[in-house]
Amino acid sequence: MTARTLINVPAKARRGEIIEIKTLIAHPMETGYRVGLNGALIPRDIITNFRCTYDGEEIFRAEFSRAIAANPFLTFFAVATKTGTITFEWTGDNGFAATEQAPITVE
């Protein structure tokens, strides 16, 4: 199963420019504190880690807690150094893993 993602990276940037990157991934982020219809706790199911690499080099990393809202949204920044690909990786409970890529052209 692949999770739906929304990624916003500018297609073009000047060398050295600081670009804003926005990511959104569809995920319930079940906290593990809610009670289901049968009275039992719904087990925790969250995304725990996010990593963003630019041509293989890590530029941003985050560890999520249970307190991140459903469909985790994240905005951060990067320096546009050269034309290449920006890779996004999410990993979480129950073997959840998602990878997305976005190309960027640097002039």
Place this chain on the structure above:
Amino acid sequence: MKQRPQDRTEQMGATRRDFLERTACLASGIAFMSVAATRSSRATPETMTAAIRKTVGEAPIRKGKVMIDVPPLVENGNTVPVSVSVDSPMTASDYVKSIHLFNEKNPQPYLIDAYFSPRSGKAALSTRIKLADAQKIVAVAQLSDGSFWSDEADVIVTIAACVEDLQ
């Protein structure tokens, strides 16, 4: 209320005041127990301080450089937009290593840990969090020279997330 015969004779002798005192006592006992039960599953300002110390260690934390941007009043605690930024040039010799966000009254004191590099360009992030109650949130940033800086913000939440959220 069903009573055994020997209780009934005792009750006859008891005054109205005695009865009221007993029931009031019982009611407050139940109320206290339920408060204690809900509180035990929540983080407290003390557990938040402990969580901050666990992340930071013994290093002093200074106020400043960090800025939390969060609405002071939110209706829905299930998704609260929050932005944190740190004033830093983000060069190879002077950059922000990480930003950690904590809260006081959610079931757990942690919100998010973010790690930066000089390639980040700007030490800032935005996300959406869940808040179980009106409370204070604290951001702590670690700089490349090892110093820690912090900022805090109060948020009033009218509809809480997670704990009351039964399906």
